[in-house]
Structure formats: C-alpha cells, structure tokens
Amino acid sequence: MRTALILLALLALGALPGALLPQRQLNAGKVSDYITQHGWWGQLLDKLQFYDVYSSVWFSAIYVLLFISLVGCLTPRMFEYAKQSRQQPVITPRNLARLPHHASSTVDVPVDDVVEAAGKRLRGWRMVVRDEEDGARTISAERGYLRETGNLLFHFALLGLIVAIAFGKLFGYSGQVAVIADGSQFCNSGLFAYDSFTPGLKVDGTELDPFCIKVNSFKATYLADGQANSFDTDVQYQSGDALSSDQWQHYNLQSNHPLRIAGDSVYLLGHGYAPQFTVTFPNGQTRTKAIQWNPSDLTTMLSSGTTTFDPPDTTDETELRKHQIAITGLFAPTAVFDGTLMSSIFPAPNDPAVAVQVYVGDLGNNSGYAHNLFTIDQSMVDQGRLVQKAMRNLKLGQEITLDDGTRIRFDKALEFTGLQVTHDPSEGYVLVFAILLLVGLMGSLSIKRRRLWLRVTPSGDGTVVEVGGLARTDQAGYGEEFTRLSAGLLTGKDT
Structure with missing residues (x-):
C-alpha cells in the first residue's frame, strides 16, 4: 500500500x-x-x-x-x-469493564430468556452464543463487515478504471475537422478527411466507423456585450445501410449535446468564418472559393487567413508557379475602420468586411515542406518569388482589379463549424467503474466496524447482565449506538 x-x-x-x-x-x-x-x-x-x-x-x-x-x-x-468473512466473532473478553464502552445491571429474568431477547434485539448483527463453565452464557456480535467490502470495491473499481482508460487509449481515436455550413459534407472515411487526427496505439485510420455528416447551417446568438449565448448547427447524417442511398436524418447539434452515430460521438467544437472570393481571370474564366479563416479574437471573431487560387488551363508547372494567387489578411464580421485600419466590434456578421493583401507568384506548395493553412510562405516572399500586387479593404460585393486585369471580388461571409469526432470503446466501462468507485468509497467511509459482547450470569440476587462494546475503526458515533442498544439489552426483555 x-x-x-x-x-x-x-x-x-x-x-x-x-x-x-x-x-x-x-x-x-x-x-x-x-x-x-x-x-x-x-x-x-x-x-x-x-x-x-x-x-x-x-x-x-x-x-x-x-x-x-x-x-x-x-x-x-x-x-x-x-x-475473515467465514470466521465467527471472537469470544467474549473475561473483563468487559475494561472495554471503552461498558454497562451492567441485575434483572429478575432467567438467563435463557435474557439471551433469547438479546438475540432478537441484535437481529442483523453477525453473532454467536457460547456457554461458559460457571453457567454463564455469552453473545459475541459484530457488525460493519461491508466497510471492507466497500474498500475492496473502491480499489477494484480503480483498477478497472485504469484498465478501461488504457483500453480506450489503445483502440480509440479523435479527430477535428472544419466544415463550412453551406451543405458541405464530411465523411468518416479515413484520417485524411480530418484537419488533425489523433489515433490510438492500435488504430491506423483505415478501419474507421463509416458515416457522413452534412452541415446545412449554423446559427449563433450573442448577448449585447458580444458574449456567446447559444450555438445551433443544423446537420444531417447517415450511416450503415443508409450510406448507399440518399436517406438522411436531421439533428440539431449543440454544445454539450453530441451526436452519437456509428459508435462515435460528434461534438460541436467551435465555429468561425470563411470569406468567399471570386476571381475573374483575364481570359474571362472565374473561380470561386471559400475556406475557413482562423479566429484570432474570440470576443469579436476578428479572423486571419489565406485563400489561394491556381490559374485555369495551365498545365505547365513552371507557368503555374508564376501566376498563383494568394489573398491573405483579416476578416471582420462587424467591421469598424480607423482610417485605413480595420477591426471588428461584434462577433455576429452584421457588416462583414476584409482587409486583404493580394500576392501573385509561387505559393511554395511543391517545396516538400508543410505549410500553415492560414498564412503564406514568407520564404517565397523573401526570395521574390511571391510578390504583393494589391492591398485594400473590401466590403460585400466590392472588388480589386490587378494590373493584368484579374478581378477579385469579396462575395459573402460563410460560417464554418469545428467538429470533433471521438471514438472511445471504453467510455461505458469507464462510467461503470467510476460509479462503482464512488459507491465503494461511500461505503468504506460511512460504514463502521464495531463489536458488542453480552455476558449473562446467574446469581443469588437474580441475573447479572453485562454489555461491552468496541469500535474496530473510528469510535465516533458508536457511543450513542452502544448506549441505545445497552439500554434495551440490560432489561433482559425483547420489548
């Protein structure tokens, strides 16, 4: 121990x-x-x-x-x-007066009747009746064996809890993904469907529970000071045989109200904005794209990010790297301007605007190194391979025209939801063991082991009744119980 x-x-x-x-x-x-x-x-x-x-x-x-x-x-x-559970209570001590709790009396009731009445009063105690050589009869009684039962239950539950958590770490997984709330879908098909994925030690991401989720809309309500009040996400989901059909079920996904599906739990982890831009190239072709930007201020939802475009109809890798477009900067759901500087004063999309810088050139996507989704590769800028072409604040519907005639328009502000998918095969066992742990702890703390002895001795003046008590653990509270019990036992009657 x-x-x-x-x-x-x-x-x-x-x-x-x-x-x-x-x-x-x-x-x-x-x-x-x-x-x-x-x-x-x-x-x-x-x-x-x-x-x-x-x-x-x-x-x-x-x-x-x-x-x-x-x-x-x-x-x-x-x-x-x-x-111990098979053993009988210990024999009655010779001198009961030396015990912490003791009382005695003399009654005119026969010895056998006193013992019989005491047996009825001590119903529920583990007891044994013994006869002594001088004609006296004794009762040894014990109570509170469930204290050790609760103690063992607590420790076995703790052991089971450790095993269950370890099992969950082996075969569980969790992943996060951002899904734009415009009918976009997410399918639990593999680890590459996630923005970040944490597998268990025995999970390789190839045999995940199959299901799909379609995020139709997201609605947030705020208090007057901008503090979030509620988040509601209208989603549709399908799993099992429904995956091969067009059958979807609706669910209102909220904070602390996860969607349970296919053995997994889907939580609403967060939200943000995905500004949508349309690029019209000099040849008249257009490309529209919306990608999530990272909230840098959760109070006002001022966000930063980067949206990139590749030129159309370009198969030459060298030419492609010369004409890639990156739109990077800030997004404000409720914009406020101090001259040319933009900020946000409220998290709801009351007056969305962006402050963007437009770069043209090589984005460095084929450099072989990992890139941050929300920023451009600064090394490409330092090398002169990615050049800034414009910088401007845009409200909805406004656009920028570059030197070569390329037009970039800020269309609208979409919202995205951050979803967390968690698979934990041990969560049911963890709950059971946690409940058992609490039950065992309550039992071990509330139940007290105590012993009580009764000696009934015949004498010339009647029958001498002696009662002694001993608490096996903490004596607190046993004095009152002993006083109440002894008051009835000393009468020698069962009423």
Missing part, C-alpha cells in the same frame, strides 16, 4: 507538465513556438517527452507500476477478507 501511495503521488506529479506545458497532440504549433522561444531548454524538454506527457515512456512506466502495485495490494487483502 505504501508503494501504491508513492506511485499515485508520482503519477500526479508526472501529470503536472501535461497541464503546464503545451502538448503536441493538442496543438503542435504551440509546441514548436515554445521550443523556439526557449532554445536549448525547450529542446531538452522535447527530448524528455515533456510535450507528449501522457504517451511518454516515463509516464507509462508509472502507470504500469501503479497497476502492478494495486494488483499486489488487492490480492492478499481479498484472500484475507474471504478468510
């Missing part, structure tokens, strides 16, 4: 870095920034797996050792409890 307590303390201590430091599974970008800002210290923490605490070798070692320690604690206790 001492080892288990030490390991529990180490587990709590080991979890502290997971709460204080950015974790790669939650936000890899923040981890990279933290390492860059802290130099060699940040790199050392990375080597020690402090940015992947809950999947690190040292945290897993503490976890496994705690599991082994719990098994080592519970196994002998279980056999000892089984042995």
Whole structure:
C-alpha cells in the first residue's frame, strides 16, 4: 500500500507538465513556438517527452507500476477478507469493564430468556452464543463487515478504471475537422478527411466507423456585450445501410449535446468564418472559393487567413508557379475602420468586411515542406518569388482589379463549424467503474466496524447482565449506538 501511495503521488506529479506545458497532440504549433522561444531548454524538454506527457515512456512506466502495485495490494487483502468473512466473532473478553464502552445491571429474568431477547434485539448483527463453565452464557456480535467490502470495491473499481482508460487509449481515436455550413459534407472515411487526427496505439485510420455528416447551417446568438449565448448547427447524417442511398436524418447539434452515430460521438467544437472570393481571370474564366479563416479574437471573431487560387488551363508547372494567387489578411464580421485600419466590434456578421493583401507568384506548395493553412510562405516572399500586387479593404460585393486585369471580388461571409469526432470503446466501462468507485468509497467511509459482547450470569440476587462494546475503526458515533442498544439489552426483555 505504501508503494501504491508513492506511485499515485508520482503519477500526479508526472501529470503536472501535461497541464503546464503545451502538448503536441493538442496543438503542435504551440509546441514548436515554445521550443523556439526557449532554445536549448525547450529542446531538452522535447527530448524528455515533456510535450507528449501522457504517451511518454516515463509516464507509462508509472502507470504500469501503479497497476502492478494495486494488483499486489488487492490480492492478499481479498484472500484475507474471504478468510475473515467465514470466521465467527471472537469470544467474549473475561473483563468487559475494561472495554471503552461498558454497562451492567441485575434483572429478575432467567438467563435463557435474557439471551433469547438479546438475540432478537441484535437481529442483523453477525453473532454467536457460547456457554461458559460457571453457567454463564455469552453473545459475541459484530457488525460493519461491508466497510471492507466497500474498500475492496473502491480499489477494484480503480483498477478497472485504469484498465478501461488504457483500453480506450489503445483502440480509440479523435479527430477535428472544419466544415463550412453551406451543405458541405464530411465523411468518416479515413484520417485524411480530418484537419488533425489523433489515433490510438492500435488504430491506423483505415478501419474507421463509416458515416457522413452534412452541415446545412449554423446559427449563433450573442448577448449585447458580444458574449456567446447559444450555438445551433443544423446537420444531417447517415450511416450503415443508409450510406448507399440518399436517406438522411436531421439533428440539431449543440454544445454539450453530441451526436452519437456509428459508435462515435460528434461534438460541436467551435465555429468561425470563411470569406468567399471570386476571381475573374483575364481570359474571362472565374473561380470561386471559400475556406475557413482562423479566429484570432474570440470576443469579436476578428479572423486571419489565406485563400489561394491556381490559374485555369495551365498545365505547365513552371507557368503555374508564376501566376498563383494568394489573398491573405483579416476578416471582420462587424467591421469598424480607423482610417485605413480595420477591426471588428461584434462577433455576429452584421457588416462583414476584409482587409486583404493580394500576392501573385509561387505559393511554395511543391517545396516538400508543410505549410500553415492560414498564412503564406514568407520564404517565397523573401526570395521574390511571391510578390504583393494589391492591398485594400473590401466590403460585400466590392472588388480589386490587378494590373493584368484579374478581378477579385469579396462575395459573402460563410460560417464554418469545428467538429470533433471521438471514438472511445471504453467510455461505458469507464462510467461503470467510476460509479462503482464512488459507491465503494461511500461505503468504506460511512460504514463502521464495531463489536458488542453480552455476558449473562446467574446469581443469588437474580441475573447479572453485562454489555461491552468496541469500535474496530473510528469510535465516533458508536457511543450513542452502544448506549441505545445497552439500554434495551440490560432489561433482559425483547420489548
């Protein structure tokens, strides 16, 4: 037990870095920034797996050792409890007056009648009646065996909880994806359908539970100060045999009201805006595109991002890289201007506008390196391969015309929803073990082990009745119970 307590303390201590430091599974970008800002210290923490605490070798070692320690604690206790449960209560001490609780009286009731009446009063106690050599008769009674039952239940539930959580980490997964609320669809077909995906140790992303979700609309309501009041997402979903047909079911997806489908849970994780732009090229062809921009201020939903376009009818890779377009900047759902500077004063799309910079050239998409979805590759700008051609504030319907005749129009502001899909095959077991853990804890704390002895001795003046009591654990509260019981037992009657 001492080892288990030490390991529990180490587990709590080991979890502290997971709460204080950015974790790669939650936000890899923040981890990279933290390492860059802290130099060699940040790199050392990375080597020690402090940015992947809950999947690190040292945290897993503490976890496994705690599991082994719990098994080592519970196994002998279980056999000892089984042995004690078959034993009879201990014999009555010779001198009951030395016990913490004692009372005696003399009655004119026969010995056998006193013992019989006491047996009725002690119904529910585990007791045994014994005869002594001097003609006296005794009763040994015990109560509160369920305290140890609750204690064992608590520890076995804790053990089961650890196993269930480990099972969930092996075979569960979670992923996040942003879906524009204009009828766009998301299908749980593989890890490449997600913006970010965290698989379990035994999950490779090839056998996910199949289902599809269509996000029709998103509606947010706000208080007068801009604080969010409610989020409602109108979605349609299909799974199983319905995937091969056009049968959809409606669901109103809200915060803390996930959609349960195909063994997975779909949560409404967040929302934002996706400004839609239409580019008209000099040859008259048009391209329309809307992609989510990242909210940089959750109070006013001022967002930043980048929308890119490739020129049409261009198969030459060299020419393609010379004429790619990037529209980058800020989006304000309720715009306010201070001269040429734009900001947002309210999160609802009351007066949307964008402050954009338009770049033309090579976006660096084929450089072989990962790129941030919301920004342009600054190295391409530094090399002169991506050149700024225009900068302007645009409201709905306004457009920019570049030197070559290309026109860029800000069409509208669509909303997107951030969805999180979670598959945890152990969540039902975790709930059961958590409930059992609480039940066991309540039992072990509320139930008290106590013993009571009764000696009935015949004498010339009548029958001497002695009662003694002892609390096996905490004595608090047993004095009142003993006083109440002894008051009835000393009368020698069952009324």
